[in-house]
């Protein structure tokens with residue numbers, strides 16, 4: 591029986607990933623549609639078409655260590671492990687938001703939420719498992735001043751990376767941004783890609799031997815309320831269309847060159 595999990599699945603890409611997973615899996619399989627508010631989770635589960643795998647709703651707030659650890663424990667007790675994990679949750683931010691006012695929550699959800707997810711669920715991956723973090727093509731070092739690159743290339747553990755994210759968060763909080771870009775999505779996405787690279791560096795030999803793929807993925811520009819705050823996305827692909835390539839990575843044989851990398855439309859996007 592295949593067990594899959596999607597974070598931030600109450601709308602947008604996360605919801606489309608759940609629907610796509612359910613369609614591609616069998617009625618004996620389980621897809622967990624998770625989110626931070628139980629009423630939104632319940633409504634999203636009820637709106638599912640109902641074919642394919644069983645879709646179960648669960649509360650999973652990635653900004654809450656207790657919530658993440660509790661669900662990892664439940665999953666282990668129920669199933670003994672997990673086969674497919676999509677880390678997709680993101681805190682929505684618009685051009686009118688003051689980075690100084692939102693940075694603590696933003697880093698908590700998007701960055702510490704990612705490292706929390708990796709720590710909790712990577713050890714539960716079964717053979718042929720997939721752990722895919724939805725990032726963005728903004729998550730490469732080209733978007734960052736060279737003086738800052740080593741903050742994302744030198745850490746060799748998720749704890750060390752979290753320390754660098756804290757330094758960035760505190761700089762934004764205290765308005766000492768100097769070389770950091772004003773668009774906080776950039777360091778945040780680079781941090782997500784760096785987290786995946788670090789975890790992959792630690793697990794590579796084991797995972798490739800066991801058919802496991804850990805990678806970050808870019809869905810490309812999509813038409814969601816989040817992107818519509820920034821760009822004209824009226825002609826962009828829907829979340830369901832953007833989900834197809836990501837779902838293919840969950841079901842196709844592992845391409846070793848993608849292991850640990852940021853992948854966009856099937857191609858590796860160089861980190862530096």
Ligand SMILES: NC(=O)c1ccc[n+]([C@@H]2O[C@H](COP(=O)([O-])OP(=O)(O)OC[C@H]3O[C@@H](n4cnc5c(N)ncnc54)[C@H](OP(=O)(O)O)[C@@H]3O)[C@@H](O)[C@H]2O)c1
Pocket residue numbers: 597598599600601602603604624625626627630650651652653678679680681682699724725726727808809810811812813814815816817829
């Ligand atoms: N949209 C684009 O064009 C685009 C392009 C490149 C990359 N991406 C990436 O694709 C991913 C999905 O983007 P999207 O546009 O689909 O976003 P979205 O529509 O804003 O959906 C974000 C999801 O994350 C959930 N969430 C927020 N905080 C959470 C928390 N603390 N714990 C758990 N879930 C939480 C939201 O829940 P609620 O329903 O409760 O708010 C929602 O379900 C993101 O990682 C984004 O950066 C998007």
